[in-house]
Amino acid sequence: MGDGMNTQYHESNVVISDDGSEMYFTRNNFVEGRKILGEDGVNNLQIFVRHLLPDGWSKETPFSYNNSSYSVGHPALTKDGQRLFFTSDKPGGIGGKDIYVSYRDGTGAWGEPQNLGPTINTEGDEMFPYVNGNTLYFSSDGHLGLGGLDIFSVTLRGKGFGIVENLNAPINSAYDDFGLCLDERGEIGFLTSDRDGHIGSEDIYTFVMNSKAEDNRKWIGRVLDMSDAQPIPYLTVRLFDAEHNEIARTTTSLQGTYEFPAPKVAASVNASIEGGPQAELTPNDFSISPFGDTEVPDLYLNSVMDLPVNAIVKDQQSDRWLEGVSVTVNSAKDGTILFFGTTNEDGITKGQLPDRRFGEEESMMWCSPRAAISQRPCVWTSVC
Numbered sequence: 001m002g003d004g005m006n007t008q009y010h011e012s013n014v015v016i017s018d019d020g021s022e023m024y025f026t027r028n029n030f031v032e033g034r035k036i037l038g039e040d041g042v043n044n045l046q047i048f049v050r051h052l053l054p055d056g057w058s059k060e061t062p063f064s065y066n067n068s069s070y071s072v073g074h075p076a077l078t079k080d081g082q083r084l085f086f087t088s089d090k091p092g093g094i095g096g097k098d099i100y101v102s103y104r105d106g107t108g109a110w111g112e113p114q115n116l117g118p119t120i121n122t123e124g125d126e127m128f129p130y131v132n133g134n135t136l137y138f139s140s141d142g143h144l145g146l147g148g149l150d151i152f153s154v155t156l157r158g159k160g161f162g163i164v165e166n167l168n169a170p171i172n173s174a175y176d177d178f179g180l181c182l183d184e185r186g187e188i189g190f191l192t193s194d195r196d197g198h199i200g201s202e203d204i205y206t207f208v209m210n211s212k213a214e215d216n217r218k219w220i221g222r223v224l225d226m227s228d229a230q231p232i233p234y235l236t237v238r239l240f241d242a243e244h245n246e247i248a249r250t251t252t253s254l255q256g257t258y259e260f261p262a263p264k265v266a267a268s269v270n271a272s273i274e275g276g277p278q279a280e281l282t283p284n285d286f287s288i289s290p291f292g293d294t295e296v297p298d299l300y301l302n303s304v305m306d307l308p309v310n311a312i313v314k315d316q317q318s319d320r321w322l323e324g325v326s327v328t329v330n331s332a333k334d335g336t337i338l339f340f341g342t343t344n345e346d347g348i349t350k351g352q353l354p355d356r357r358f359g360e361e362e363s364m365m366w367c368s369p370r371a372a373i374s375q376r377p378c379v380w381t382s383v384c
Contacts, residue, residue: 005025005050005057005060007027007028007030009027009028009030009035009043010026010027010028010045011025011026011027012025012026012027012073013025013026013073013074013075013128013179015075015076015077017077017081018077018079018080018081019081020052021051021052022049022050022051022052022077022081023049023050023051023052023057024047024048024049024063024075024077024084025047025048025050025075026045026046026047026048026073026074026075027045027046027048028043028044028045028046029043029044029045029046029066029068030043031062036068037068038068038069038070039069040069044067044068044069044070044071044072045071045072045073046062046063046066046068046071046072046073047062047063047066047072047073047075047086048060048061048062048063049061049062049063063075063086063110064109064110065102065110065112065113067090070088070089070090070091071087071088071089071097072086072087072088072090073086073087073088074086074087074127074128074129076129076130076131076136077131078131078156079131079133079287081104082103082104083101083102083103083104083131084101084102084104084110085099085100085101085116085129085131085136086099086100086101086102086113086129087099087100087126087127087128087129088100088113092115093115093121094115094117094118094121094122094123095121095122095123095124095125095126095142096123096124096125097125097126097127098115098116098121098126099115099116099120099121099126099127099129099138100113100114100115100116101113101114101116102114116161119154119161119164120136120138120154120161120164121142122140122142122143123142124140124141124142124143125140125141125142125149126138126139126140126142127139127140127149127178128178128179128180130179130180130181131156132181132182132186132287133186133286133287133289134155134156134286134287134295134297135153135154135155135156135295136153136154136155136156136161137151137152137153137167137180138151138152138154139151139152139176139177139178139179139180140152143164143166144166145166145172146166146168146169146172146173146174147173147174147175148173148174148175148176148177148194149176149177149178150166150167150172150177151166151167151171151172151177151178151180151191152164152165152166152167153165153167155295157297157298158297158298162295167180170207171189171191171207173193173195173196174195175193175194175195175196176193176194176202177191177192177193177195178191178192178193179191179192182209185290186209186287186289186290186291187208187209187290187291188206188207188208188209189206189207189208189209190204190205190206190207191204191205191207192204192205193205209291209292212291212292212293214262215261217261217262217289217292217293217294218259218260218261218262218293218294219239219259219260219261219262219263219269219293219294219296220257220258220259220293220294220295220296221237221257221258221259221269221295221296221297221298221299222252222255222256222257222258222298222299223235223237223252223256223258223271223279223298223299223300223301224256224298224299224300225300225301225302225303225304225357226300226301226302227302227304229300230256230303230357231252231254231255231256231257232252232256232271232301232303232357232358233252233253233254233255233256234251234252234358235251235252235256235271235272235273235303235358236249236250236251236271236272236274237249237250237251237252237258237269237270237271237299238269238270238271238272239260239263239267239268239269239270240267240268240270241263241265241266241267242265242266244268247263247265247267248260248261248263252271262288262293262294266283267283268280268281268282268283269281269296269299271299271301272301273301273303273358275308276302276358277301277302278301279299279300279301280299281296281297281299285297303357303358304357304358308350308351308352309329309339309341309349309350309351309352309353310348310350311327311341311343311348311349311350312343312346312347312348313325313327313343313347313349314347320347321343321345321346321347321348322343322347323343323344323345323346323347324342324343325342325343325347325349326340326341326342327339327340327341327342327343327349328340329353338353339351339352339353
């Protein structure tokens with residue numbers, strides 16, 4: 001590129017925002033024709049920004065958190081442009097080089113960088129972050145790998161992360177592998193490596209991402225409570241098509257997880273408590289993996305509410321509904337009585353458990369005569 005962007009120093013790791021309006025790139029600290037050295041005499045890497053104007057790219061400006069005393073480089077933007085990941089060896093990190101993130105505030109300014117913490121960063125070096133959809137890719141020599149720098153992936157979950165995974169061979173080798181990027185569909189990839197067979201010191205390689213057969217792909221997600229991020233078990237999760245027709249349903253596990261066979265059409269994911277709150281993700285809220293399972297962003301809803309108690313009691317022998325049977329719901333944790341009721345002439349008793357977390361196990365007891373229990377949707381999961 002012209003207009004003074006390229007210099008006699010290093011320029012690399014260019015990323016352009018999804019709307020094409022911003023460009024971030026790495027270069028040695030060289031501002032207005034002047035090389036700037038740190039106190040140790042080193043010309044460190046820094047991030048520079050340009051904005052697209054009607055007549056071309058603007059003059060570059062330094063990233064707000066550049067510092068001549070250490071390197072700040074390898075910028076990576078999320079699709080929505082609200083998070084900027086980068087590499088730095090700034091003091092106070094976990095290892096030699098760590099990955100940091102800045103969040104854009106309501107004014108468009110970048111907030112104070114945050115270290116991604118020990119899930120991502122190690123005592124070694126973590127570098128070359130790259131974001132594709134809901135996945136952060138990076139290179140590390142601190143996580144368990146095949147040798148040198150290996151490329152790893154981790155799912156972005158709100159402001160948290162999933163499990164760090166090594167991409168393994170043939171993407172990784174016993175040498176340094178870094179600088180991964182993917183095409184828009186996430187199918188064709190490129191990386192830099194000094195593995196055996198290279199022509200120069202480091203060469204660019206291309207590859208096709210490993211793919212599951214389309215019929216074996218899944219959508220995988222979690223439902224969590226919005227107040228404390230605890231998993232919500234036994235909760236109904238549905239898929240709806242564009243006309244809001246239900247095309248699949250399942251129930252969350254004890255860990256609040258769920259999965260569906262990947263639908264053939266664009267679909268929304270809906271989690272709801274009957275008669276209570278619900279949360280939904282539309283097709284615009286997440287990216288579909290074109291080559292494997294899709295990790296759906298976490299759904300959050302308030303799971304603490306007044307929960308209904310509905311019990312029906314009948315005689316096991318005559319199959320008649322029983323009137324006057326006492327039904328008690330106790331806490332499975334400490335035995336506290338949460339509900340007491342007596343069945344009416346139809347064998348029914350109803351009520352509510354105030355301020356209970358959906359999915360918490362409760363126990364039900366009933367008095368003689370000996371009876372069989374037929375349960376409509378209720379809050380207990382064990383009968384004693």
